[in-house]
Amino acid sequence: MKIFKGNVVLVAVVSFLLSASVVSAASVVLLGTADSFAVLGGSTITNTGTSVVTGNLGLYPGTSVTGFPPGVLNGIQYVNNASAIQAKADLTTAYNNAAGQTPATTIATELGGATLLPGIYSSADGTFGLTGTLTLDANNNPDAIFIFKTTTTLTTAGASVITLINGAQACNVFWQVGSSATLGTSSVFKGNILALTSITLTTGARVDGSVLAQNGAVTLDTNVVVKSLCAGVSAIPPVVASSGNRHGTINVVKRVINDNGGSKTIANFPLFINGSSVLSGITNNFRAPATAFAVTETSDPQYTQTFSGDCDSSGMIGLSPGDNKFCIITNNDIGTPVTVPPVPPLIDVVKVPNPLALPSGPGAVAYTYTLRNIGTVPVTNVTMVGDTCRPIVLSSGDTNNDSRLDVNETWVYRCTTMLSATHTNTVVATGWANGISATDLASATVVVGTSAVPPLIHITKTPSVLTLLAGGGSVTYTKKVTNPGTVPLNNVQVTDDKCGPVKLIFGDINNDSKLDPSETWTYTCQTNLNKTTTNIAIASGEANGLTVRDFAFATVVVAENIPGLPNTGFPPRGVNIWGIAALLSLLVVGTASYLVYKKKTA
Amino acid sequence: MASKTLLTLREKKSLAALAGVAVISPFFYLNVLSLVDRYMSPGDTFVFVPHKHLKVVAEKEQTRIFSDPIRLIIPSLLINASVESVGLDEKGVMKMTEDPNNVEWLNISSRPEEDGNVVIAGHYGWKGSTPAVFDTLYKIQKDDIVYVEDSSGAITPFVVRKTERYYPDSFAKDVFSSGDSGTHLSLVTCEGSWNKKTGSYSERLVVFADKE
Numbered sequence: 001m002k003i004f005k006g007n008v009v010l011v012a013v014v015s016f017l018l019s020a021s022v023v024s025a026a027s028v029v030l031l032g033t034a035d036s037f038a039v040l041g042g043s044t045i046t047n048t049g050t051s052v053v054t055g056n057l058g059l060y061p062g063t064s065v066t067g068f069p070p071g072v073l074n075g076i077q078y079v080n081n082a083s084a085i086q087a088k089a090d091l092t093t094a095y096n097n098a099a100g101q102t103p104a105t106t107i108a109t110e111l112g113g114a115t116l117l118p119g120i121y122s123s124a125d126g127t128f129g130l131t132g133t134l135t136l137d138a139n140n141n142p143d144a145i146f147i148f149k150t151t152t153t154l155t156t157a158g159a160s161v162i163t164l165i166n167g168a169q170a171c172n173v174f175w176q177v178g179s180s181a182t183l184g185t186s187s188v189f190k191g192n193i194l195a196l197t198s199i200t201l202t203t204g205a206r207v208d209g210s211v212l213a214q215n216g217a218v219t220l221d222t223n224v225v226v227k228s229l230c231a232g233v234s235a236i237p238p239v240v241a242s243s244g245n246r247h248g249t250i251n252v253v254k255r256v257i258n259d260n261g262g263s264k265t266i267a268n269f270p271l272f273i274n275g276s277s278v279l280s281g282i283t284n285n286f287r288a289p290a291t292a293f294a295v296t297e298t299s300d301p302q303y304t305q306t307f308s309g310d311c312d313s314s315g316m317i318g319l320s321p322g323d324n325k326f327c328i329i330t331n332n333d334i335g336t337p338v339t340v341p342p343v344p345p346l347i348d349v350v351k352v353p354n355p356l357a358l359p360s361g362p363g364a365v366a367y368t369y370t371l372r373n374i375g376t377v378p379v380t381n382v383t384m385v386g387d388t389c390r391p392i393v394l395s396s397g398d399t400n401n402d403s404r405l406d407v408n409e410t411w412v413y414r415c416t417t418m419l420s421a422t423h424t425n426t427v428v429a430t431g432w433a434n435g436i437s438a439t440d441l442a443s444a445t446v447v448v449g450t451s452a453v454p455p456l457i458h459i460t461k462t463p464s465v466l467t468l469l470a471g472g473g474s475v476t477y478t479k480k481v482t483n484p485g486t487v488p489l490n491n492v493q494v495t496d497d498k499c500g501p502v503k504l505i506f507g508d509i510n511n512d513s514k515l516d517p518s519e520t521w522t523y524t525c526q527t528n529l530n531k532t533t534t535n536i537a538i539a540s541g542e543a544n545g546l547t548v549r550d551f552a553f554a555t556v557v558v559a560e561n562i563p564g565l566p567n568t569g570f571p572p573r574g575v576n577i578w579g580i581a582a583l584l585s586l587l588v589v590g591t592a593s594y595l596v597y598k599k600k601t602a
Numbered sequence: 603m604a605s606k607t608l609l610t611l612r613e614k615k616s617l618a619a620l621a622g623v624a625v626i627s628p629f630f631y632l633n634v635l636s637l638v639d640r641y642m643s644p645g646d647t648f649v650f651v652p653h654k655h656l657k658v659v660a661e662k663e664q665t666r667i668f669s670d671p672i673r674l675i676i677p678s679l680l681i682n683a684s685v686e687s688v689g690l691d692e693k694g695v696m697k698m699t700e701d702p703n704n705v706e707w708l709n710i711s712s713r714p715e716e717d718g719n720v721v722i723a724g725h726y727g728w729k730g731s732t733p734a735v736f737d738t739l740y741k742i743q744k745d746d747i748v749y750v751e752d753s754s755g756a757i758t759p760f761v762v763r764k765t766e767r768y769y770p771d772s773f774a775k776d777v778f779s780s781g782d783s784g785t786h787l788s789l790v791t792c793e794g795s796w797n798k799k800t801g802s803y804s805e806r807l808v809v810f811a812d813k814e
Contacts, residue, residue, distance in 0.1 A: 339694035340710055464717065469710060471779030474717040526783055562773045563708070564695030569792035569803040570702060570727035570734050 026120045026145040029098045029174045031192065031212075032090030033083070033270060034058075035277040038075060038210050038227035040087055041218040047071040048221040049203070052391035055210065055227025055279065056267055060084035071220065074385050074392075075227070075279070076267040083267060091212050095194045098147055098176035112160065118144035118168075126151035126178065130160045136190070138168035146191070151178040154193070158185040158202075170208040180216065183207070201225070226390060227279065248288035248323035251387070251441075252295055253309070253428055254280040255330040258435030259342050259532055259557045262302060262333025266430070266437065269331055270298045281428030281441075283387035288319040295327045303331040308497055308536050309551070324424055324443060326551060330534045337560035341467035341532075344555040345433035346375030347405065348460045349384075351442035352484050359451040362420035367444065369413040371397075371405065371429050374462060379405040379431035379438060388425040389415040405431055422447045439553050445546065455543035456485030457515070459494065461552035470562040472530035477554065479523040481507075481515060481539045488514035489541030489548075492521065498535035499525040515541055532557045668713035669752035674705050674722060678746045683735045685722065685750075696721070696790075702729040705736070711778060712785065714750045714758040715813075719780050722750075723790035726803065736791035740765075740807060748787060748811050760787040760811035767793060768806045777808050785813035 034040060038055025045059050047067025054074040059065055063080050078084040104122040107114070112132030117139055127150050138144040144167070148154075154177045164170065173191030175181065180197045183189050186204035193199055193209070198216030201207065206224045250273055254266045271278050273293055278284050286293065295315040299305050311317040311327035319325060349371045358365070367389055373379050382405050384392045397411030398404075405411060424445040431438050445454040464476040477499055483489055492515045494502045507521030508514075515521055534555040541548055671685045688697040688706040696708050705724035712718035725734035746762045768774050777788045789811070794804030 339690055467710070468718070469778045471775045471781055473719075473779050473781055474783035476717070476783075528781060528783070530781065561694055562775050563690055563710075563778055564693060565768060565770055565772060565774055565777065565806045565808075566696035566698045566706070566723045566790060567770070567792070567802050568698060568723050568725050568736065568790060568806070569796065569801070570725050570729045571798075572796050573728040573733070 026101055026118060026147040028143075028145050028172065029094050029101075029147065029176075029192075029194070031094045031210075031277075032087075034087040034090045034094060034210075034212060036075075036227070036267065036270060036279055037087055037212065038225045039218055039220075040084075040091060040210070040212040042088065042213050042215040043198075044217045046217065046219050051220045051223045051225070053220075053225045054385070054390060055225070058084040058087045060088045067220070072391060072393075074383055074390075076265060078267065088214070091194065091214055094212075095176060095196065095214060098174050098194055099149060099178075101147055101149075104147075104149055112157075116146065118146055120147045120149065122149040127153045127155070128175075129155050129157070130162070130187075131157040133161045133163055135163045135165055136168045136173060137165050138172075140166050142167040142169060142172075144168065144172060146173045147176065148174070148191075149176045149178075153177065153179050154181040154195075156182070156184045156187045156189060156205075158187060160184055160187040160189075162188060162190040164190055173209065181211075224391065246287060246321055247285050248290075248319035248321060248325065249283045249285055249424075250293060250295070250317060250319065251283045251324070251326050251426055251428070252278055252280060253326055253328045253439055253441065254297075254437075255328065255439050255534060255553065255555070256303075256437045257330065257332040257344070257532060257534065257555060257557070258335075259344075260333045260335030260338060260560075262335050263435065264300060264303065264331070264333070265432075268300065269303075269329070271329070272296045279385075281385035281387075281426075281430065283324070283426050286319055288321045288323060290319045293317045293319060295329070297329055300331065302335065303333050306330045306332070306534070308534075324426065324549075326441065328439075328536060328553070332532060339470070339559055339561040339563055341469070341557040341559040342434035342436060343377045343466050344375070344436040344557050345377055345379045345431055345438035346373070346462065346466065346554060347379055347382075347429055347431050347438045347440050348372045348374045348552070349427060349429040349440045349442045350458045350484055351427055351444045352456065353444045353446045355446070356456070356485060357447040357451060357453050358419060359447075359449070361449055362418065363448075364416055365419050365446050366414065366416045367392075367425075367427075369415070369427055369429075369442070371411045371413065371440075373405045373407050373409055373431075374460060375433070375438070376407060376466060377433040378407060379433050382411070382429070382431040384413055384427055384429050386415060386425065386427045388423070389417040391415065392427065419446055419448050422449065436555060436557070438555070441551055443549070445548070452544040452546075453487050454485070454546050455487050455489050455541060455548045456483065457489060457492075457539050457541045457548045457550045458482045458484050459537055459539035459550045459552045461496075461537045461554050463554050463556050466556060468529060468556065468558045470559045472528065472558045474526060475529050475556055476524055476526045477535070477537070479525070479537050479539070479552065481521045481523065483515045483517045483519065483541070485543075486517060487543040488512075488516045489543050490514055492539065492541040494523050494537060494539045496525055496535055496537045498533060499527040501525065502537070529556055529558055668716045669754040669756070670709070671707050671714050671720065671722070671750045672753050673749075673751040674724075675749040675751070676742065676746065677749075678743065679738050679741060681735060681738075683724065696723060698723060698725065700729075702732050702734040708778075711788075714752045715756065715785060717783050717785055719778055719786045719788050720750065721778060721788045721790065726792040726807075727796070736789070739789060739791050739809060740793060742789075742809055747814070748789070748809075750787065758785070759814040761814050762809055762811045764810050766808050766810065768808060770802060770804075770806055772806070774806075774808065776810075787811040787813070 039057045041059045043062045044064040051071040056075040058078040104120040109123040111130045111134040115135040170190040175193045177195040182200045183205040189207045191209040199211045199213045200219040201223045203221045307315045309328035310325040392415045426443045428441045502525045505522045537552045683705045687709040708721040711721035724736035748760045789809040792803035793807040
């Protein structure tokens with residue numbers, strides 16, 4: 001009882017202290033379409049070294065984006081086009097909104113050593129600097145906003161750090177910088193920098209947030225910039241089902257098919273969950289259980305929109321604790337009908353963590369991602385978006401160094417991270433060919449703190465044809481299900497959203513009804529298609545109390561125009577004068593010979 | 603090699619038909635001999651690629667790669683022609699070569715054994731003193747057998763189901779797609795009256811055949 005009373009007193013004291021130091025409430029700075037960008041510039045974007053940018057990269061005005069590669073962009077680059085122009089316009093709006101928020105609390109220029117609560121802050125001399133550590137405390141409100149305003153510069157020292165505590169999220173931190181921002185060597189920065197002029201990240205600086213420069217350059221040097229998305233809850237990593245788990249994840253995956261002359265890409269369709277912007281392939285955490293999340297997008301009248309995967313046909317998705325759900329949106333262009341169908345790409349990715357379990361507690365896990373082209377055309381613009389392990393580095397496979405995933409090429413990527421709790425993460429691979437995107441995803445769970453080994457499952461799907469002439473025809477999908485893990489899988493099931501029944505042909509060699517790591521179970525499914533179709537096969541299996549799933553996508557393009565019948569005619573056989581002459585002469589010679597013969601014998 | 607020598611009744615029938623035609627047609631006989639040669643190996647009496655068995659293998663492994671057609675044989679019309687590969691022109695019309703002896707396979711249509719329609723066209727009429735390969739195609743009868751050899755050496759027999767006539771600019775969907783899961787063959791040529799101005803006949807003749 002004494003302890004209980006003590007706690008009450010402590011809570012009361014803390015509450016008093018907090019309320020005493022409460023500053024003016026800031027409201028969220030809406031970034032609009034700029035919200036999908038990790039880097040946005042207004043003159044040039046220059047990178048040195050192996051920077052990794054996760055999120056989109058945009059430039060307007062200006063056209064000079066240099067240093068990618070060796071820099072890696074896990075996102076889409078928009079240079080001097082409509083998307084970049086819109087993002088820059090939205091950035092101006094956001095900048096003005098942040099600059100205009102009042103009343104600001106004036107604090108010291110040097111932020112090092114401070115712990116700040118949510119609010120609007122400015123400094124007396126119009127500039128902020130950070131040496132050491134700045135701590136931002138959200139006071140257990142994951143929606144709490146921090147706004148820092150300068151009339152001139154923002155400068156952080158080498159190795160300086162911003163720490164977020166009690167639910168503070170980098171997505172909710174905004175730095176409105178009146179001129180330019182410079183982040184020090186190997187510093188760790190949190191939040192969105194909205195600078196009027198330029199932004200320079202010196203060697204090794206890391207930003208969880210975004211660097212958005214309105215009029216000037218963005219300069220990078222061996223940095224990590226990760227566009228940090230707001231989740232409904234604080235940054236709790238995705239987890240597997242376990243008692244006491246109160247969260248689930250939703251990953252929205254976008255596919256675009258331009259089989260009728262369209263040219264839109266993934267970023268032309270901004271994605272939202274319950275109105276909040278999300279990125280394709282990025283896992284988002286939500287409180288669960290929840291009955292209805294609405295997945296939406298900024299649609300395009302020239303494209304059809306189809307929802308599939310775990311969401312229903314209108315994009316609604318429910319979430320139970322421990323769920324890792326995927327909502328797939330496929331956009332297909334409505335354009336000029338074609339006679340010769342473009343060949344769609346087909347890729348396959350599998351991810352294997354090592355080790356699968358960390359029974360004695362936190363430790364390092366190395367993920368190996370194997371990406372294959374299982375189609376018939378080379379795949380370009382390959383991106384690998386991982387939700388928690390970064391950076392994902394291409395280790396081998398592009399043997400001819402053409403940056404294309406050629407047919408039958410196998411690219412191996414690697415990523416290492418520290419895990420302190422049981423964790424499931426996902427990678428989404430995307431590539432393009434002939435205006436059509438291919439996607440595959442792979443999830444893997446690593447168990448921390450118990451010796452139970454989690455299962456893994458992998459499915460590949462190959463259609464018998466990738467294209468059909470107008471009118472369509474029969475397609476047989478072959479699905480191969482394997483077990484990249486170490487424990488046999490029970491209750492293996494394979495479904496397909498647009499083909500049934502899915503029949504197991506063979507593969508259970510020892511007839512134990514378990515998918516063993518050495519086995520490949522082959523399934524087929526036949527259907528007739530009369531229009532371009534993307535379908536999704538889902539394989540699931542169970543072991544050690546955990547259920548695992550894998551997805552496989554395939555697009556078959558059906559042309560709309562019927563080919564014309566060929567002109568197969570030569571002229572009919574005419575009267576051949578020479579032929580008649582030859583016959584006549586033969587007749588004459590024959591008759592003459594006969595007459596001569598008759599005369600002789602007479 | 604047991605699977606190679608075990609022929610089904612249907613395959614035996616096909617072979618019998620092939621052999622029968624070969625005997626009565628000295629012209630065709632040479633061609634069959636060359637095919638027999640290709641599949642003969644020491645110790646075997648007659649080795650024929652049993653496509654039914656290949657299909658079983660395909661269902662199990664599903665790594666089947668289909669091969670382009672290279673030869674078309676219609677014993678009843680004494681037709682034995684090389685197959686060339688053609689695409690569509692910029693108007694979406696199937697292209698033709700000027701060779702009267704060869705036939706053309708539309709390379710975006712199906713391959714022999716593959717589900718869908720294998721579309722093969724040949725000329726009608728005469729080029730100089732040479733009758734074009736499909737000049738006598740109109741004589742084909744229902745249930746005649748048409749063989750298509752692919753570049754892997756496999757021979758697929760098709761049985762004629764019907765013939766249809768189309769106007770040259772028809773949207774002849776059935777010629778190019780069947781919509782079902784069978785393998786079919788469409789043989790296309792010209793028919794009707796010759797129009798000197800357009801360099802074209804007034805109709806197109808299509809022979810529809812189904813994989814046996």
